[in-house]
Amino acid sequence: MNKSYRQGQILQLVRSRSLRTQEELARALRAVGVRATQVTLSRDIRELGLLKTAEGYARPTESAAPAGPDLATVLREFLLDVRVAQNLLVLLTPPAHASSVAEALDQAAWPEITGTVAGDNTVLVIAPTAKKATSLREKLMRFLG
């Protein structure tokens, strides 16, 4: 299995739940189809710069948010409209600001967001299901004030 893919899964896992030992992490990885030994995870954790906290492994707070503006700020400033179509959301922004919004949403890493693709003044947000797309819309609309 691919190293960068494995490390990406590690980052997603430690963000979403509490993994206190490397063996525990190994089991969690296996559950998502990634086989790795404790030796490999020890190296990955060092390369990723993860820290062992009381709640388990985590990214250090500084590197986790590399100088991006707050999600609420970005949305309040740039989000003009939110439209739903099936499991998709179309977000409208002022010209040239779609990527900022998409970037901020990616950082947030909400489970209702499978992924985003930004154009110039439009962000396409892919949700897992139509139902989640709808609730995601409401969540986003609340930022509009």
Place this chain on the structure above:
Amino acid sequence: MNKSYRQGQILQLVRSRSLRTQEELARALRAVGVRATQVTLSRDIRELGLLKTAEGYARPTESAAPAGPDLATVLREFLLDVRVAQNLLVLLTPPAHASSVAEALDQAAWPEITGTVAGDNTVLVIAPTAKKATSLREKLMRFLG
């Protein structure tokens, strides 16, 4: 000697003067400090998509796309995650590499891929059906190792 450096020198050489055979190219390379055999140059020329013209090797006229790397190579190198949502796939890549992956997938022209849209670090892949999206995910995952 580094492969991409060598290929860069090849591109510069064939643009600046007339090199009619691979042996001739080998001599020109040696003059700029790059040692390579005809075997290697044969491979480089194919990878770079050079054509043999009456005036020597040259890049195809800009209409033809500069042949991108092999799909398997691109995916192994850049594919970080594959998520499914209905009939859509969301591929995550390192920043700035989404278009390479989308390009390579477009070239492959698989029937399970209706189309792709690339952002900066995200490729949206549209599949005909949810079922095909799922099997496409497995097909892509196999490239990861």
Place this chain on the structure above:
DNA sequence: TATTATTATTCATTCGACTGAATAATCATT
């Protein structure tokens, strides 16, 4: 402190990208 659990390191192995020598295949010329 002693014992157990957890993590890091060493050593050897595997794997794939890259390359060249030998050679096969193709092209050009007569």
Place this chain on the structure above:
DNA sequence: AATGATTATTCAGTCGAATGAATAATAATA
């Protein structure tokens, strides 16, 4: 067609990144 020139392919070897088993080092706990 025959010959010589040119290019492509096969096979084997090298090299470095990645990995795991064994084990050392460290941390946690009784």
